[in-house]
Amino acid sequence: MLQPGDWAPDFAGRDHTGKTVKLSDFRGKPVVLWFFPKADTPG
């Protein structure tokens, strides 16, 4: 499991507009990632 201080695994993925988003695009800025199970579900 990831621990504070570990390198964040780089990734590239498509966003909801079809644009490719890479973690490395945000170098020099903090990034907040949150995972959700299904679009538009409460919880």
Place this chain on the structure above:
Amino acid sequence: MGVSFDTPAENKKFAEKHSFTFPLICDTDRAIGSAYGANVDPQKGAQRVGVVIDRDGKIKEWHARVDARAWPAEVLRTL
């Protein structure tokens, strides 16, 4: 950024409904979820993992379960 295993069409609908100003990543092959510990049950959607990555690209915080409504806004205030 939000991440789920949904398709771009599903997440586009979600983003438009709520006028989100941040990207929703469509991790349809679950590669990002697997790398970040959110693909706990391959039969289900992503677990609600929350991650803060610092400016150097290192993990600052990793939480197994966060409140998707409150946590991102809370953590953004601390950055």
